[in-house]
Amino acid sequence: MACGVHTVSRRHFALQSSIVVTQPEHLSMEFERHIIEAGPPTDQGLEPYRPVSTGIDLKMLLEIIRRSVRELAGIAVFGVCLMVLFLLVAPKSYTATGSIILDSRQPKLFNIDGVLASADANQDNIDTQIELLRSPRIAERVLDLMAERGIALPKITSSESVSPVQPVDVGVTAQSTGKMPDPRLIDALGRRLKIERKGRSLLVNVMYSDTDAVRAAGIANAFMDGYISDQLRSRSAATQVNGRVLKERVDELRKELVDAENQIQKYKSDNDIVELGALTLTQQEIANHEQELAKVRAEAAQADARVGPVGSMANELARDTAQGQVKILEAQLNELKAKLQKSSAKLLKLDELRRDADALKATYVGLLNRLRETQAQESAISSDAQIVNYAVPPADPSFPKRTLMLAAALIASLLIGATKIIIRELVRGRIYSVVDVERIFGMQPLAKIPLLPGLRFNPLRAGEQGFFNMDSSGKFEQAAFSIRRWAEAVSTPRNAIVAVVSDNTGDGRSTIASALAFSAARSGRKTLLADADFRDRGLTRALADGTGVSLEQAGADDASLIVARLGERLPDFCGAILRDTDSPLDVLDSPEIAAFLNKARETYQLTVIDTAAMGQYIDAGAIIDLVDGVLVILKSGITTQAAAEDIMKQLAVSDSKPIAVVLNGVPAHENGLFDYSLENLWGALRSRIEKLKKRARAAVSSAS
Incomplete structure (x- = not known):
């Protein structure tokens, strides 16, 4: 110097x-x-x-954000502007919502729970019913209802294509093949369908989203109607199947019952068994002899009383006659009892045949009554599901939700911007403000x-x-x-x-x-x-x-x-x-x-x-x-x-x-x-x- x-x-x-x-x-x-x-x-x-000593603390991070607030605001504005552009070009989607009770617990007209056990099992499992609502079978039924009601089929986008190898024609419809519904249409319907259960209740919301509000409501209603019609068709088919099974069994029992009756008659004929009402002929004769014997014994006792110590010849003759009749009747009664005792084994066999026939008859009558109830049920089948509210075309689109998406874009932009700024400043490690000087020195x-x-x-x-x-x-x-x-x-x-x-x-x-x-x-x-x-x-x-x-x-x-x-x-x-x-x-x-x-x-x-x-x-x-x-x-x-x-x-x-x-x-x-x-x-x-x-x-x- x-x-x-x-x-x-x-x-x-x-x-x-x-x-x-x-x-x-x-x-x-x-x-x-x-x-x-x-x-x-x-x-x-x-x-x-x-x-x-230096370190990363909340005060440091807040200071970084504070001094970069303008940059952060610019990032937020940029993010919001991007979201605004997206909202301007994004197609609107409308979600129509209908409500259905999957198990209304309605009283049954006939007690055929055992016959329709498969239908009752579905009623106890709401989750199974919800999956059934999402199933391709219901989607196929929906396509049929849409054709009947003149509802235009939705177009298929490339993201909804089932087979990514084949090119997707956005104008393809369910009738394009002429044989069966296009699986891509069924897949598209399933993607846009949303089933939401209300808590643990039986009430379920059926929601469908589409770019057309009227079509969205029509398809949502078609899903509910298709589910109910499918349930009715399933119940009707189950009832018909069970009716056929019951009819076949009743016919078999009728034939078995006739054979049993014929066998009883043949057995009685082969063994000389004659029945008078509930008793056989021998049993009836024994009963008659017992009554007659009792009467004769009474007369003999009266005749003996009239003879006395000193009786007339007439009185003695009457007494002897009465006593002779008693002996004859007693002998005949003993013979009949011996005969009845010999035929008791045959009667036991006859009773066994008769019990078997009675059992067949009871089974036959019961199944015949059930067959009649089943036939009556076919004309009175109702679904356990009940539509509470039909879907109506929504006035406002469900997507994009402008306010929510703008708020989300703002928050996301702020978070991304803050993260970017903090990482950048931590990597740079530069001094910017009085707070940095105080923190470091x-x-x-x-x-x-x-x-x-x-x-x-x-x-x-x-x-x-x-x-x-x-x-x-x-x-x-x-x-x-x-x-x-x-x-x-x-x-x-x-x-x-x-x-x-x-x-x-x-x-x-x-x-x-x-x-x-x-x-x-x-x-x-x-x-x-x-x-x-x-x-x-x-x-x-x-x-x-x-x-x-x-x-x-x-x-x-x-x-x-x-x-x-x-x-x-x-x-x-x-x-x-x-x-x-x-x-x-x-x-x-x-x-x-x-x-x-x-x-x-x-x-x-x-x-x-x-x-x-x-x-x-x-x-x-x-x-x-x-x-x-x-x-x-x-x-x-x-x-x-x-x-x-x-x-x-x-x-x-x-x-x-x-x-x-x-x-x-x-x-x-x-x-x-x-x-x-x-x-x-x-x-x-x-x-x-x-x-x-x-x-x-x-x-x-x-x-x-």
Whole structure:
């Protein structure tokens, strides 16, 4: 570094966060279009840096979303616009809904539950009935009903094709083959059908979706009617089958019963068994003899009583006659009983034959009654299902549901956008806001510099009009005051040297160093602005016009420092002059640099040194140990967290010095979600238009 006497001519300069050399003969320095917004003066930054552990937390994620709210809003708007386009081109679908009770529990006219057991089993399983409603058999019945009612068949789309190998004709119908319904039509009907059971109840909603509301209602009703007609047809077929089975069995039993009766008659004839009602002839004769015997015995007893001790001959004759009849009847009765005893085995066999015949007769009568009930049931069959409400053509489409889909698109866009932004920012790992600085470094930035257009710095008029001739708000003055108060705290109780460092060129390091020096000089402090950036030498090119003496001369000279006088109430300037035989590290690590800084500390109340980018060169490390404080510049959206931590670790390795952080280039909306006023927007647009005009004029002049 060297200092030379140089008088700066009256030319206007524009200060920018990085030095831009436009023409060799008109070197200037531009600050980025900034205003520095800072709070009240603070002594912050006097404590040495202590690393703070970093991690992903909710506050960090919310901060990422907050600072990217405009991008997130743009993604959401884009997603909603895509959904609006989809809603405009998407075909409308109408869903017609009908209600049916699959088991109405209606009382039966006839008790034939055993005969129709298969139908009753379906009534106890609603899920089975729902699957039956979805079955191809019902779909075929629906196609028949649609043909009967004149309902147009739905068209088949390629996604509804059963066979992806064969091409699909969207105009194919159920009658295309002439033999059976096209399976693709049946599949299409099943895809658009929805069966929904209401809780655990027996009520089921039958819903069908179609691009035509009338056809949707017609097909939904056809499904319900087709299900009921199929159930009636199934019941009728079951009844007819059971009727035929019963009739065949009744005929068989009738024949068996006739054979049994004939067998009984033949047995009676072969064994001379004559029956009078419920008794055989022998049994009837025995009964008659017993009655006659009882009567004769009574008469004999009366005749014996009339004879007495002295009876007449007539009485004795009557008694003897009666007693003779009793003996005859007793003999005949004994003979009949003996005969009955001999025929008892034959009677037992006859009773067995008769019981078998009676059993056949009872079975025959029972089945005959059931056959008659079954025949009567055929004309009175009813379905266990009952239609509650027929479907009507819906007035509004069921798809697309505009409000729901727009809300879903908005939510999905926000989620996708938030995920994209968070992943991107975590991968980038850059510093954007005050929250990032606090989270990583455990300290608040001394000032934050939002990026706003329309403000330019005039260094030659800074002493008279301030730093920004368009800064009517005074925000820059407040920020410069805060930075200067920090520098004054560093210099207490002696003169101080402050180094301004950053990670990369273009972070605003030279801008902030110049701003600090000009602010201190304007407040009346004797200030020196020195350029130690031997790589870029931006300040030297802008303010010293390339003249000066070598570092060895400046360090070895015992006289006062020779510097460039910029003007009244402006800082002095010492540029970076490098001989061809020297390297930047040789100069910065030489004894002359220490002698130069000692002279500057003795002569000036505040010395501000602009250094080379620490992320690209290690030059700043050679001069850090010789200064009294360090001002770290972090560029919002540019400086990475890893780079900032590396800078702070390098500073922590050296002797503990007061450190302050300035966050540069913060977007204006960091002060609020939507902080752009119409005036600022118009100013940015006007500035952009002026730039385009200048480029156009330059292109025209170069072409000519």
